[in-house]
Amino acid sequence: MLHNPNHLYIFDTTLRDGEQVPGSQLTTPEKIIIGEALQSLGVDIIEAGFPISSPGDFQSVVELSKAVREPIICALTRANKGDIDCAAEALKYAKRPRIHTGIGSSDMHIKYKFNSTREAILERAAEAVKYAKQFVEDVEFYAEDAGRADNVYLAQMIEAVIAAGATVVNIPDTNGYCLPEQYGAKIRFLKENVKNIDQAIISVHCHNDLGLATANSLSGIQNGARQVECTINGIGERAGNTSLEEVVMALKTHYQTLQFQTNINTKQLYPLSAMVSRMMRMPVQANKAIVGRNAFAHSSGIHQDGVLKHRENYEIINPEDVGIDQSEIILTARSGRHALKHHLERLGYTIERIDLDQTYQRFLTLADEKKEIKDDDLLRLMGEEAESNFKNGVTISSLQVITGDQSDPQAIIKLNYRGTEQEATASGNGPVSATIKAIESIIGSHNEIKEFNIHSIHGGSDDVSKVDMRVIHEDQSYMGYGFSTDIVRASANAYLDALNKFV
Numbered sequence: 001m002l003h004n005p006n007h008l009y010i011f012d013t014t015l016r017d018g019e020q021v022p023g024s025q026l027t028t029p030e031k032i033i034i035g036e037a038l039q040s041l042g043v044d045i046i047e048a049g050f051p052i053s054s055p056g057d058f059q060s061v062v063e064l065s066k067a068v069r070e071p072i073i074c075a076l077t078r079a080n081k082g083d084i085d086c087a088a089e090a091l092k093y094a095k096r097p098r099i100h101t102g103i104g105s106s107d108m109h110i111k112y113k114f115n116s117t118r119e120a121i122l123e124r125a126a127e128a129v130k131y132a133k134q135f136v137e138d139v140e141f142y143a144e145d146a147g148r149a150d151n152v153y154l155a156q157m158i159e160a161v162i163a164a165g166a167t168v169v170n171i172p173d174t175n176g177y178c179l180p181e182q183y184g185a186k187i188r189f190l191k192e193n194v195k196n197i198d199q200a201i202i203s204v205h206c207h208n209d210l211g212l213a214t215a216n217s218l219s220g221i222q223n224g225a226r227q228v229e230c231t232i233n234g235i236g237e238r239a240g241n242t243s244l245e246e247v248v249m250a251l252k253t254h255y256q257t258l259q260f261q262t263n264i265n266t267k268q269l270y271p272l273s274a275m276v277s278r279m280m281r282m283p284v285q286a287n288k289a290i291v292g293r294n295a296f297a298h299s300s301g302i303h304q305d306g307v308l309k310h311r312e313n314y315e316i317i318n319p320e321d322v323g324i325d326q327s328e329i330i331l332t333a334r335s336g337r338h339a340l341k342h343h344l345e346r347l348g349y350t351i352e353r354i355d356l357d358q359t360y361q362r363f364l365t366l367a368d369e370k371k372e373i374k375d376d377d378l379l380r381l382m383g384e385e386a387e388s389n390f391k392n393g394v395t396i397s398s399l400q401v402i403t404g405d406q407s408d409p410q411a412i413i414k415l416n417y418r419g420t421e422q423e424a425t426a427s428g429n430g431p432v433s434a435t436i437k438a439i440e441s442i443i444g445s446h447n448e449i450k451e452f453n454i455h456s457i458h459g460g461s462d463d464v465s466k467v468d469m470r471v472i473h474e475d476q477s478y479m480g481y482g483f484s485t486d487i488v489r490a491s492a493n494a495y496l497d498a499l500n501k502f503v
């Protein structure tokens with residue numbers, strides 16, 4: 001078989017083995033959407049289904065064969081004529097069809113599944129391949145439970161099926177039993193002991209029962225396999241299959257050592273992972289390698305500081321390479337000053353004006369209570385006691401407002417400004433406008449307020465109100481945030497929050 005010796009074929013079985021997850025069955029239109037996305041990702045082979053299993057799965061293979069033309073479309077069968085006839089029929093529209101047939105190869109399966117003998121099973125294996133060959137040129141054979149099979153017998157079986165015409169021989173660790181070294185040694189044994197092995201591609205198909213599917217697949221590849229069977233997000237029967245994104249990124253990250261190329265456009269990995277998770281109703285665990293929510297999130301201070309100084313200190317993959325915009329710095333009580341400063345700057349605070357130590361202590365108290373500090377929490381922290389956050393900031397020492405429907409509202413304010421306490425009184429068309437005017441008469445300048453929003457945090461008339469405003473000063477825009485149970489005080493806090501960024 002002619003192929004580039006450095007090319008590693010990616011055989012995606014999300015739609016077949018991946019779909020064997022309880023509750024994750026897909027409709028034909030959903031399979032086509034995922035199939036088209038897999039084609040765009042660059043997989044070489046799509047295992048589209050098991051046509052004999054149901055009319056719906058048969059139809060999915062038919063429709064996928066029509067819609068997805070670039071990758072090989074593969075259909076699974078047992079080693080019997082009925083399954084193979086059905087797969088051949090379902091694949092009749094495929095541009096590049098492959099039948100994937102096979103049978104158990106371990107003594108366990110031979111005895112307890114088939115109540116048969118090694119000799120009889122070997123014969124059935126070869127017959128099935130010969131039969132499938134009448135329909136398609138490309139026939140893959142799987143030796144189910146090869147992970148627990150005797151290597152000498154497995155080699156005989158593989159030799160027989162290649163002689164019968166198999167183009168690809170799949171050595172599944174069906175039950176995720178092997179250790180990486182054992183599985184690699186099995187592949188090497190076949191490479192060295194099957195006389196006609198050069199006439200077929202060896203494929204690895206590993207399950208994750210011991211969390212070793214990716215490690216076993218890589219070990220198989222290092223020992224002679226040139227096709228890897230995998231699924232998006234590693235979904236599949238029981239603990240799942242080898243995860244496509246893990247194996248592809250391991251090959252890419254270690255290209256210098258392994259020297260294998262794939263056609264995968266890695267930037268599509270994350271969007272496709274999210275699509276499969278949504279359509280198959282299978283959440284991705286947060287700490288899942290490559291595509292988990294936390295795969296590029298840093299929440300402890302030492303790591304955050306390291307990442308902010310030089311991303312590669314704590315990341316071996318650039319998140320953009322897998323379609324994730326950027327790493328995340330999550331603020332928690334384990335964060336340090338560098339992370340806090342990073343977020344404050346991102347939110348528009350000029351760090352030179354902030355008393356970082358003071359702010360950090362208040363941040364820690366809040367973080368211990370809240371676990372994760374979001375932008376809103378940080379803005380609130382800055383707005384609530386704006387004066388304690390800024391070095392030499394303008395602060396309010398008292399505010400009194402007289403309002404009602406008999407006269408214009410009036411505000412009397414005392415500000416600490418430039419080292420002295422100064423007082424002013426002003427009236428306006430409302431209590432907020434009177435307060436802002438009073439502040440402006442002390443600082444001696446007028447700044448236009450472009451946006452002004454008041455929200456309650458939880459709802460209810462006794463709630464804390466949150467004010468945000470955009471203040472224009474010398475053609476620059478400054479956001480201010482304020483919080484208080486008194487909406488006038490919250491507005492004054494927001495104005496001072498913005499003011500302290502430029503005064």
Ligand SMILES: CC(=O)SCCNC(=O)CCNC(=O)[C@H](O)C(C)(C)COP(=O)(O)OP(=O)(O)OC[C@H]1O[C@@H](n2cnc3c(N)ncnc32)[C@H](O)[C@@H]1OP(=O)(O)O
Pocket residue numbers: 017020050052053054077078079080102103104113114144174237
């Ligand atoms: C390791 C894997 O992931 S293999 C793929 C697993 N996927 C699936 O099983 C999903 C699709 N399966 C199905 O829809 C059904 O199981 C069918 C249509 C294939 C078969 O359904 P049924 O005919 O009702 O049989 P059932 O599933 O109960 O039992 C399996 C039969 O297939 C036989 N069998 C199992 N694997 C193979 C094989 N590779 N080659 C030949 N026969 C096999 C079993 O020995 C058993 O036969 P028996 O009835 O003579 O004892």
Ligand SMILES: CC(C)C(=O)C(=O)O
Pocket residue numbers: 017076142143144145170172173174175205207
């Ligand atoms: C059908 C085969 C390839 C399989 O899924 C397995 O053995 O795990």
